[in-house]
Amino acid sequence: MIRNYFKIAWRSLKKQPFFTFLNIFGLAIGMAGSLLICLYIYDELNHDNMFVDADRIYRINTDIKFGGEVSENSEVSAPLAKTVVKDIPQIEMATRFRNNYSLLIRKTGTDTNIKEEESTFVDESFLDMFGLDLIVGDPKTALKEPNTLILTKTAAEKHFSVNNALGQTLLLDNDVTYVVTGVINDLPKNSLLRNHSVFMSMASYADSFVNNWGNNNYHTFIKILPSAKAEDIQEPLQAILKNYILPFVQALIPGITEENFLASGNYYNFSIINIKDIHLHSNRFPELSPNGSIQNVYILSFIALFLIILASVNFMNLSTAQSLKRAKEVGIRKTLGSSKIELISQFLAESGLITFVSLIIAIIIAAAMMPLFNDLSGKAIIIPYTNPIFWSVLLLCTIVLGLFSGMYPAFFMSRFIPVEVLKGGGERSAGGRNIRSLLVVFQFAISVFLIVGTLVVFQQLDYIQSKDLGYTKDRVLVINDVSVLENQSQRESFKEQVQQLASVKSTSLSSFFPTPSNRNGSSFFAEGAMEQDKAIQMQNWRVDYDYVPTIDLEIIAGRDFDRQFRTDSLSTIINESAVRVLGVTPEEALGKRVTNDLGEENPTFYTVIGVVKNFHYESLRENIGALGMMIGDYSNALAVKINAGNYASTISSIESIWKTIVPGQIFDYYFIEEQFNATYKAEQRLGKIFITFTLLSILIACLGLFGLAAFNAEKRTKEIGIRKVLGANVSQITYKLSIDFLKLVGIAILVSLPLAWYAMSKWLEDFEYRIEMEWGVFALATFLAVTVSILTVSFQGIKAAIVNPIKSLRTE
Known part of the structure; x- marks a missing residue:
């Protein structure tokens, strides 16, 4: 029976190649775009998951208001790490980073430096904290002594082979000699240490031993005990202010107390953030590596969802519109005894077949576009062909999409009344026009929303480029x-x-x-x-x-x-x-x-x-x-x-x-x-991603509109012929065929513009200096949406209007 369903489905799809192509191509484009975005989001959400016990590793932050300035810092003072391990029993260990940024390195006895863009001093607990293994070297002693360092594999191979690295001496910044005591594998591209290649022992950095609570220069990470909770740390961590920082400051500023410090509107608050949350939820200064934004993840998630829904809506629209052609088929099947469940199964088989064909094409499109997408997003994403979980999730999503896309058309067509459709009253029996209109409104509302988003992002970028910065940045x-x-x-x-x-x-x-x-x-x-x-x-x-x-x-x-x-x-x-x-x-x-x-x-x-x-x-x-x-x-x-x-x-x-x-x-x-x-690379990338997927959404919406316009023109073939015989010209007929669709686009614009204004206002709040959204943005978005829809619908209208009326009147 199932094989028969798919055989009939294949024959049915072959009978109407144009609409089959629109359905498959529209779904494939939406699925390919969503697949690329989902891979990007997966990569963003899995930053720093690779570290052992990542769930227990936290960074200590400070929020300080003092001297008329509010600062949100990712760094704390040098003595804090040792103090929290001593004073807070829930903390198992701590380790510090003191960023050194770029570093010139050459092997002793050579003359040419090689530049490493990111280097840092680290405590000897660094390797144990993050669960990192050395390719060569002893992890217990590698960072214990002054003037020792470990390199990533790529950095080490610039100077000597990894197996010969131990004991080699390097001259740093033409000044200090260090001994190589270990080599680690290159850190993953989705880790906060991805750009770092040189890790020098903190014992080499004299400032790290000074009991100075006034300078915040150290990224400090703690690992809590398995039995502890993050909230257990907050209160004892805040006690550091009273027990250590205030006594230190009182020696410098006599008369300061906790009471008058707070009474003056100042504050000094500690907080912690899990290492896995830093990439998307931290925007402090300075970060160990450039971070992403959870806001952008939300935006891209909505775009991915919009694309797949747009493609699915296309399928529903075109399927229900085509239902009139299959009304007699349904009537005969019902007359011969087919049950409603059997009819639904038949139509779901068709939608499933279309969806799986679309999936294959979508994967081909995504693979072909992956290099361009990686360049656009600044990632190094690959499609995990060998990962069974990936294929399981993809197949499950495809099945769900097939059911979602095909469910309404299946139930819609299975409700046809045999007596009506066999008498030729399929149009009365079919109905569904209001639903199709609603779906068109939904499609274009999404498209207009994305058009506004794209225009606002690029306007903000243009504002940044053209704003008077108070200095000359060119030349x-x-x-x-x-x-x-x-x-x-x-x-x-x-x-x-x-x-x-x-x-x-x-x-x-x-x-x-x-x-x-x-x-x-x-x-x-x-x-x-x-x-x-x-x-x-x-x-x-x-x-x-x-x-x-x-x-x-x-x-x-x-x-x-x-x-x-x-x-x-x-x-x-x-x-x-x-x-x-x-x-x-x-x-x-x-x-x-x-x-x-x-x-x-x-x-x-x-x-x-x-x-x-x-x-x-x-x-x-x-x-x-x-x-x-x-x-x-x-x-x-x-x-x-x-x-x-x-x-x-x-x-x-x-x-x-x-x-x-x-x-x-x-x-x-x-x-x-x-x-x-x-x-502003992140904003530039967001703008490019916006415009790419906005164009995709418009393409998908236009495919659906194009198909509906073609179906509408075909359904009204005799009407068009009669109108031409009675003297109507091409422009009048085109207008008559287009006006209903343009009304729907107008409703979509009215719905989407307020939503777009609200969403982009929230995005702009991230900038202290930003544009004011003016009516011109919304006018341009409206113009673009109307123009695209007119071109799409008018093509079918003109095509139908120029047909010889004799042929039109002979059409059954």
């Missing part, structure tokens, strides 16, 4: 790793030689730039106002005398640094946000003195000599905080402002100077504009 080249030059004198010499190039406007040595780079926040106090409620939490950037003109900052009060003034070595230039915290005007701020030497008998004061206009040194998701710039020789990069012209020639000239001074060393550079754009 500024940054040369990295200037620290390989032996001393400040040699760095100045390199700077001067670059400055002499005709195509170079100005140069500046620093490690601090508006795009992602070093950051250093400190608590400052104005002279004579050392109370805790007068603190100014401020970025402390070390720059040189040419920084302001090179980055093109605007001075709104006072002056720039000047070599002619020896006292400028103890001067500072602050931004407008710092002035606001001081509670004065920019002019009044000039001459004020500030210090960050808390508790010192003779603190060093910096005199404010200038105020710069606020500039966005963080992303546009953040407010602009207080910032002060001081003259200093801590510089790892050279910023070069280039005149308009041949950039390639200028870069080549700078590289020649570099190779003359430090032959064999890497010449690494980037443009500030490139770094700025990279900051």
Whole structure:
């Protein structure tokens, strides 16, 4: 019987190839798009699952309000790790990371450095905490001694074979020699350590032993006991503030107590987050690796659901529309004794056959599009062909989809009344027009929603690109790793030689730039106002005398640094946000003195000599905080402002100077504009994904509309012929055939626009600086939806209208 169902289903599908193609192609496109998105979401949801006991590993965060600034930090102070293990019995162990970012490495006895983009100091408990095995080396002692490190396999193979790695010596940043004590496998691409390749022993980092509760520079992870719960940790963790941090701060700021600290509106709160939640639920500074966003996962989940529902709705619409052609077949079957269950089974067999054929085509499409999708999403996803769970889930979803898509048409057609359909009253018996109209409204409502989403995302990206950032991001080249030059004198010499190039406007040595780079926040106090409620939490950037003109900052009060003034070595230039915290005007701020030497008998004061206009040194998701710039020789990069012209020639000239001074060393550079754009890579990817799947949704909706329009024109063939005989022209007939569909599209637009406005308003809330959604966005979305629907429907209308009326009137 089942074989007979599928045989009849195959014959039925062959009889109407056009509508069969529309059904299969529409379903395949929707399934392929949903499959790609689901693989992406699966990858996002399974970050850091690979670590042993991941359910018990948590990172400690801090939320601090002090000195007029609110900060959500992913790092804590150095002594916290040892303290929580000692004071909180539910914590089994702790380990710390002290990010060192990029590192130049060369094997001793060689001349050429190799750059590793991410390195970090780690405690000796690191391997045990995360359950990582060494390919070579002893995990118990690998990170115990100072000046030892472990490498990932890829990093190690750049210098020597893995089997010969143990005991090899490496020179780091042309300064310190380390011994290789272990090699681990490359960390998975969906782990928070995916970009790290060098792990140096924390015993090598002197600051990690200092009992300083005031600096938060350490990512600290804890593993709780199997019997403990996360909420058990919160209260004893908060006690750290009273028992350790406040006594430390009281030695620096006499008179501060827990009561007046909280009464002034300040706070210092600890929290913990499971390691598996960090990727999607943490947006703190700084993160060990760039994180995703649960919001984007929700958005993509809805898009995947929309695509599959759109494709399913197409099937329902076209199947019910085609039911009139099969009304007599149903009537005869019922007359000959077929039960309702048998008819439903027959039609479900047809939908199942279409769905499984669509699945095969969908997998082929997804496999073909996977490289493009990976490039779009920044992932390295593969279809897990050998995973039985994947195939089981895929087949189960296909069966569910087949039932969902075919259930309504099956029940709809099984309700035909034999007497009616055999008399030719199939149209009266069929009904279902309201349902089909509702499904068309649903399809286009989704499409319009996605069109609005795409337009808003791209408008926000355009706003980011065109906003006045307060500095010049174009034509500024940054040369990295200037620290390989032996001393400040040699760095100045390199700077001067670059400055002499005709195509170079100005140069500046620093490690601090508006795009992602070093950051250093400190608590400052104005002279004579050392109370805790007068603190100014401020970025402390070390720059040189040419920084302001090179980055093109605007001075709104006072002056720039000047070599002619020896006292400028103890001067500072602050931004407008710092002035606001001081509670004065920019002019009044000039001459004020500030210090960050808390508790010192003779603190060093910096005199404010200038105020710069606020500039966005963080992303546009953040407010602009207080910032002060001081003259200093801590510089790892050279910023070069280039005149308009041949950039390639200028870069080549700078590289020649570099190779003359430090032959064999890497010449690494980037443009500030490139770094700025990279900051919003997630939004750019979301925009591209939006537009891709919006086009897919429109395509699927149009396939359904196209099929319904074709069916409608075919059903009204005689009517069209009569109208032509009575004098109607092509445009009148096209209008008559199209107007009903356009009404449905209009209803879809009215339904979807408020929903789209609400959803995208929520998305924009993630940005402190954002666009205001204007009526033009919704007008453009409406125009696009109406235009696409008119083109789709009119094609069938014109095709039907130009047929010879004689042929139309002969049609049965």
